[in-house]
Amino acid sequence: MNIKQTYFDILSIIPENKHRKLFIFFIKSILNGLLDLISMAYVVPILILFFDPKKLESMVSTHLNYTINLHSSWVLFLSLGLLLLFFIKTIIQTKFNSALYRFLFDISTELSMASITNFINEKYLQFQKEDKGKILQSITTVPDDFCRNLLHSFIFLFSEIFVLIIILTSLLILYFKITLIILLVVLSFSTFIYFIQRRRFLLFDTIYHKSESKANNHILNILDGFLEIKSSQNEEYFLNEYKKEKSLLNNVSAELISYYSNYSKYLEIFLILCLAILTFFSFQKNDTIVLFSILGAVCLRLIPSISKIMNGITMINSHFYTIEVLNKIKHKKERGINIFNSTIELRNIYFSYGKNAILKNCNINIKKGSFIGLKGNSGIGKTTFIYLILGVLEPQKGNYLIDEKEINIGNFLSFANYVPQQPFLFKGSIIDNIVMGQEKANINYDYIFFLCKKLALHDVIEKLNNGYKTILEHNSLRLSGGQKQRLAIVRALYTKPDLLILDEATNQQNKSLEQQIFIFLKELSINSKTTIINVSHNKDVDSFLDDIYIIKDEKLENIIDS
Ligand SMILES: Nc1ncnc2c1ncn2[C@@H]1O[C@H](COP(=O)(O)OP(=O)(O)OP(=O)(O)O)[C@@H](O)[C@H]1O
Numbered sequence: 022m023n024i025k026q027t028y029f030d031i032l033s034i035i036p037e038n039k040h041r042k043l044f045i046f047f048i049k050s051i052l053n054g055l056l057d058l059i060s061m062a063y064v065v066p067i068l069i070l071f072f073d074p075k076k077l078e079s080m081v082s083t084h085l086n087y088t089i090n091l092h093s094s095w096v097l098f099l100s101l102g103l104l105l106l107f108f109i110k111t112i113i114q115t116k117f118n119s120a121l122y123r124f125l126f127d128i129s130t131e132l133s134m135a136s137i138t139n140f141i142n143e144k145y146l147q148f149q150k151e152d153k154g155k156i157l158q159s160i161t162t163v164p165d166d167f168c169r170n171l172l173h174s175f176i177f178l179f180s181e182i183f184v185l186i187i188i189l190t191s192l193l194i195l196y197f198k199i200t201l202i203i204l205l206v207v208l209s210f211s212t213f214i215y216f217i218q219r220r221r222f223l224l225f226d227t228i229y230h231k232s233e234s235k236a237n238n239h240i241l242n243i244l245d246g247f248l249e250i251k252s253s254q255n256e257e258y259f260l261n262e263y264k265k266e267k268s269l270l271n272n273v274s275a276e277l278i279s280y281y282s283n284y285s286k287y288l289e290i291f292l293i294l295c296l297a298i299l300t301f302f303s304f305q306k307n308d309t310i311v312l313f314s315i316l317g318a319v320c321l322r323l324i325p326s327i328s329k330i331m332n333g334i335t336m337i338n339s340h341f342y343t344i345e346v347l348n349k350i351k352h353k354k355e356r357g358i359n360i361f362n363s364t365i366e367l368r369n370i371y372f373s374y375g376k377n378a379i380l381k382n383c384n385i386n387i388k389k390g391s392f393i394g395l396k397g398n399s400g401i402g403k404t405t406f407i408y409l410i411l412g413v414l415e416p417q418k419g420n421y422l423i424d425e426k427e428i429n430i431g432n433f434l435s436f437a438n439y440v441p442q443q444p445f446l447f448k449g450s451i452i453d454n455i456v457m458g459q460e461k462a463n464i465n466y467d468y469i470f471f472l473c474k475k476l477a478l479h480d481v482i483e484k485l486n487n488g489y490k491t492i493l494e495h496n497s498l499r500l501s502g503g504q505k506q507r508l509a510i511v512r513a514l515y516t517k518p519d520l521l522i523l524d525e526a527t528n529q530q531n532k533s534l535e536q537q538i539f540i541f542l543k544e545l546s547i548n549s550k551t552t553i554i555n556v557s558h559n560k561d562v563d564s565f566l567d568d569i570y571i572i573k574d575e576k577l578e579n580i581i582d583s
Pocket of ligand 1: 146149374377379397398399400401402403404405406
């Protein structure tokens, strides 16, 4: 592990406004480590001495060659001072711990937000290619793992190394020979353990990286395919696939957690063995007592310190993947702001998915307020064409003009709204699902009721237990397919889009309902100048359309003109 490189990698991930605070935490954690040296184990023997002034006086005169006369009031004063020091130390340490964890989790939230923002601003084609399990992982587990395991261990690694240096320097000054032997023994033992375990840590890193996203994908499969999985009676297969990855992950976590206590046990055993050997071969009786007392002190503070360092290195090595994942997050541009007054024009557009050409030399001029139909066989490229108009996909060739001015596309047009075949509903009330995050004070309830009435939804909603406040689940089954589609149209219309695209968005309505919806849409296109593009195979709605286009043999043709 290259500590310097890891430090710079960590800095490149953490938001810049947190760098100063991070540096302060490094310093504070060193001070915290030093405060750790004042432990109950040292305070109690000192207190016992204070309450036995005769012994303390004789110790001072024997070891320091100095005569003191301790009054009982002094003893009491010193004892209280020591206790006070211990309390202050404890308060400082608890405050430091709380502040550190708040800081770490604060960073985790920011990284999580950066990660999810990255995906929501991603180009659609790129988003489609992404592994959805990995997306979930990089939003949920990775920021958490980075802060809780890697960054936390890194901060403590510094402070523990610093504390260790102080302890060793003091011991070297006091008992040079024996400390040097212990140091060499412990260092070679730790290095030995590190090198034999290193490949295992890297394996853990790979397992965390791969298995979490695989497990996420299995969860997504189970959630999305709930009915199909049950109807084909394949629950067992999907559950086992999930279990495989989850067990792997949990086994790794269990092993990692156990390392912490195991390291100190290995060290203890190793030091006891060394002690036995040294006692047997090299030391006289007097030295053996000194040796025992030094080793006692070593066991008290040195072993936990070395264990913490080894554990920190283990944690960092096992979570390196988080740096790799988080490094990929780049802040991308927000939705483009455009205005549409008269025309949208696509000129000589060529678009292909890899070698699969979908549209060649495609031209269309869409006038504001027009109601356009788009037809074509399944898989011919209707949705692709719509995504090109919406600005979600970028053509390989051709020009995109709004009001006769060429624009750079690649991001959703701000004035457009789109209703897909399978509308998306999220956990929240019906109102939440319509306004999608609008501030409560700004919600235009009258317009929502008006739209719902026009789309034959108002009565349906009013009949639900809590009316418009009824809570829907993610992809709720509480509403029928047709009702969900109408709710999605209300949602799109609520934003008063200049351009509305319906991708087979009424194919689950019966004929009379579909006619009712189209009468209203036609009114909007005439009165509000809402431009509408409707993708549908259904000839029943052709009479509402001003223009009908068809995609055939990679060409876009106007049926009405030809
Ligand atoms: N992200 C993608 N990568 C590669 N190929 C794709 C991608 N999206 C769609 N395609 C392919 O492009 C072709 C056109 O797909 P598209 O979804 O545009 O057709 P469609 O006319 O809307 O079909 P349908 O009426 O069945 O919904 C299909 O052959 C499809 O497999």
